[in-house]
Amino acid sequence: MNTLSSPPVTLFWYRRDLRLHDNAGLYHALRSGYPVLPIFIFDRNILDQLDDQRDRRVEFIHKAILDMQDEFRELGTSLLVRYGYPLDIFQKLLQEFNVQAVYTNHDYEQYALGRDTAVAGMLRENGVPLHTFKDHVIFEKDEILTGSRTPYTVFTPYSRNWMGKLNDFYLRSYPIDRHQHAFCKISAQPVPTLGEMGFQPLDEAFPRKTVPGDLLKTYQQTRDLPALRGTSEVGIHLRFGTVSIRELARQARESSQTFLNELIWRDFYFQVLHHFPHVEQHSFRREYDNIQWRNNEEDFRRWCEGRTGYPIVDAGMRQLNETGWMHNRVRMIAASFLCKHLLIDWRWGEAYFGKKLRDYDLAANNGGWQWAAGSGTDAAPYFRVFNPTLQAQKFDAKGEYIRRWVPEFNSLNYPQPMVEHTFARQRAVETYQKAVKKEV
Template sequence: MPHTPIAIMWFRRDLRLTDNAALYHALRSGLPVLPVFIFDKNILDDLEDRKDRRVEFIHQALEEMQEKLVTLGSTLDVRYGEPTAMFKELLKDYSVQQVFTNHDYEAYAQDRDIAVEKLLQQHGTTFHHYKDQVIFEKTEVVKEGGKPYAVFTPYSRRWKAALQPQDFAQFPVQKHYTAFLQQARKPLPTLASMGFEPLDQPFPGKMLKTEMARKYSEQRDFPAIEGTSRLGVHLRFGTISIRHLVARARELNDTYLNELIWREFYQMVLWNFPQVSRGKAFRAEYDLISWRNNEAEFTAWREGRTGYPIVDAGMRELNATGYMHNRVRMIVASFLTKHLLIDWRWGEAYFAKKLLDYDFAANNGGWQWASGSGCDAAPYFRIFNPYLQAKKFDPQGEYIRKWVPELDSFNYPIPIVDHEFARKRCLEQYSIALKGKSAL
């Protein structure tokens, strides 16, 4: 086996055996293809929660892929460790001629891939990578003259104008399944062996429901209604194809298509404005804000004890399920940054720990939008009133009462800050900072 020349398909954010760009090219390379996944120790060791459901989700997706591969006479080779070290082992275990993978645009991923490619080159192994998790990447959708967009609406217009049928045509991977390397099933590392515990709770399904999509425009802002697709985690880990979703969205609902374009917009920002990966505000002047950063108030926000029912409901939903409705994400983010004047980076980091569908580009973009510091951001003087947001988007209080059952009892806390006072304080502090003065 070690002397048989092979190709490796390195899975990362693309955990599926259908419509996968790199897998398609690997299977057509003329070499037997070994499917590989690496549980990255650099990432997993930083996770504080040993019951992190994202690790369990990945493990379940790999188990599903493994069952299919076994029926094809093949197997996943799944390892736990530092990626470069794992590839050193793979190069010893197999005669690896080529490695295929799909692009990942986050800063850590780029550094990781550079290190792995350097190692492969030293062994005479070629490294191929492809666009897969987006329709358009990097600088494929830019302004006349080549500059990247900083506002969503003109970007989305150009994105739609550029879209051609071949851009969302699916890769016919199944036609080439006979090219998988034939060998006995290899066991996957258990969650316990990597220091994690399963919760055995169901994950959202990966089917875009036709009726939901058709009503998406009217229902998407109401957290008590199942009016969103809940496909974020599947997009995050690639258990569903973006090409499939774009094709379906074009048929069913333009508003849902716009949400998929927002995802690509934030990936484009991540690539073209690298300062956002370094903890900087997209608009540099917003780094002059003097945040209050009150630890006790941050704890109350995290735990859903602010005395603002819609905010508390959202945070409790996040803590319990790893999910929060998108409208509520905007409300809780606005509250943290503008009512409490706590640095958006604190909220961004907390969401990164808790969100099942956490994606750096979208999370960073959303938090900077809420704080006013990002591209296409709401003006700093637009401050959500949590009471009015609740009245408009949860008029019967169904969502709030689900997560805040003690709402009408003496156990529910009084508001942590008065809305009008907080609004006035925010406007003053932002105004001082944006005039270039020190806010003390």
Template sequence: MPEKQQVSIFWFRRDLRLEDNTGLYHALKSGYPVLPLFIFDTLILDKLQDNDDPRVTFIRNAIIKLDQELQKHGSSIIVKHGTPQAAWTELLNDYDIKAAFTNHDFEPYAKTRDESIADILKTKGVELRTFKDHVIFEKNEVLKEDGKPYTVFTPYKRKWLEKLNPDFHLKAYPTEKYYNNFLQTSPFVIPGLEQLGFQSSLLTFPDREYKEVIEEYSNTRDSPALDGTSRIGVNLRFGTISIREAGYDAFHAKEKTWLSELIWRDFYAMILWHFPYSAKSSFRKEFDNIPWLNREEDYKAWCEGNTGYPIVDAGMRQLNATGWMHNRVRMITASFLCKHLLIDWRWGEAYFARKLIDYDQASNVGGWQWAAGTGNDAAPYFRVFSPDLQTKKFDPKLEYVKKWVPEFSDPFKYAQPIVDHKFARQRALNAYKVGLAKS
């Protein structure tokens, strides 16, 4: 029986790049040839509702690009399709694994998964070593003076900026110095989308130079008709761009609004880490008793962009058509679902989870709970956005609305509002008061 190859394994997840990758850097310096690994996790894939889910296409495209880079260095990425537990069991049978490396993932499922894999590896005397790569500050790195986590953004941001040492925290890991430490192997076969149970998405993915946008970000970010946001959410979500590179560019921009958005990202990741229950329940538990109406017909109208409120409908149609929605409109549509229609924020969060190509659980849950008034540092429950006022403020020429709701100009073709704003606002206030009275 041939002797097994001694290897270190680096497990790619939400860090699909070779350059400036923390865990990969440490793997390449481990003293053993590094076998790159990706697992198409059926425990995740089987829950996806659309067989053309664009994220699967995006991930596979990123893996092909990774593999092309690896082949330049005589290596390749081994791609498994199944449960992580089965994949690692196979790898332990096929290789003499000396060390296993990956980067942290903060989502509740990921934490459970990683504990399970660490236990499997431990039976063979192998440690699963994990590193910070997805955020700039994580877990307990930014805490209050009493050692407790912040739950309000502004003081968190202040402490975050005080703690930041750009020359250290935003410095790239020089992985390219160690590329000759990849395992030399003939190319592995990457399964096709059909083998994974999917078909290719027809959506186009943003592939742009974001640095030119961030200089004018504060002036353009709130206008949905403009191409004024970075559009790199999907790249940060799956790590095809390093957060340290993005943070460096944001820190050195003349205007710091975009940096603040990256700090929000760290903040919500920290909140999910410390308060994992908030992924499925109100962060502020006194809001668990809101008597949501949850009318299916209203939810369907919202999902399809047929509410009769043009800014809401434009946002939902943009989401359905492109897998992306402008951030200002995300707030408007979320507030409308929860406050105007009295539909549980978890219904909306789930729909965004299904449709957004840049879906990130921590940020999405945080944003939805903010809109619903149930989260930490959330908009007060009695703040109910007026869609008409939001339109006048952020789309005064109706360019965004007319792009996505072309029938808006014809009163005979466009849907009538499914609820009156004044009535809906009062109904929401009453419902929230009832819920709070029960807590």
């Protein structure tokens, strides 16, 4: 096919932004002056590393793609969906179409940055620019800095600056509907099935996209109680962009400062990842890489399976294994237990959550684990060791959450605690002291 004689087009590359409405990169693509052809790539560099054929995230993405395809069909166009390696696929797209430019939205993880650099270089060699835009967060990269123009490493002053800079401009939606006529007019294109990509469906219902207003009114009181459905549960939608962060932040600003703070934490961890990319593999505070972890594989297996003898920890791990989700308060308790009670490297736990969480997001997962381990920005000091029993009494006083996930609790079938809390706390403090050379 002679692409030079075919009509010129702009490609919009979907990644973490699986929606038609309020999408920054898509908006700019539609205003580029050329018909827009949207594309999505099931990236084998990522999928080939997944060892669970029933991965909830892949199924979620696949369902979101099918839903979008229905929306595109109503507009007289189609999403082009490819399965393979991005560099190879873009080389083929340049042969198939007369591509004038490629538009997309920013990604922040090291793999994504490397992928985008490689694709941009190949496109540039062919005279095609790659334009990227902020869409996944409210503020990114260097938009929130200290007075000395350095990145924040403590949340509270970052959040103050974030709130001080926030205005309606940053929360304004992109009016995609005004420019929908700019899509290419093509017939519906096929979407690879899960089976064709080596995956199997779970056929589970996914969590709600919207956050009920009544929930936000009581969010501050209910978000730490795992027996209640008191958290937003929109993490997976934020992760893959099936909801707009701007719309959610507008709702939070009007209804719940506590919930808005959670969105600020999300931005905070993304800017940490941007300014300190070593956190993907190392402790933010590098001296914490000196900790002599026990890393007992049998202990780790019991933690993964929810058989530690601490019911609040076990309930959380079983909820994670069965549903792909764990209540946020319990995530902190389970993470602290692994790092402090069992002295297992936080990276082991982070990787396990990375395999299991349907709402897994590297920036937030890494930030949460390093907070629990004491090694991160704004982290809990190493001598703060959650007492799982007291945590259960405080946040699951009636034991409803525990009984739901650990029905054998208080029976002879339930294991004794793996380690006694007072002993574990002292061992953790001493081990951390040796590594960081500080005194309590």
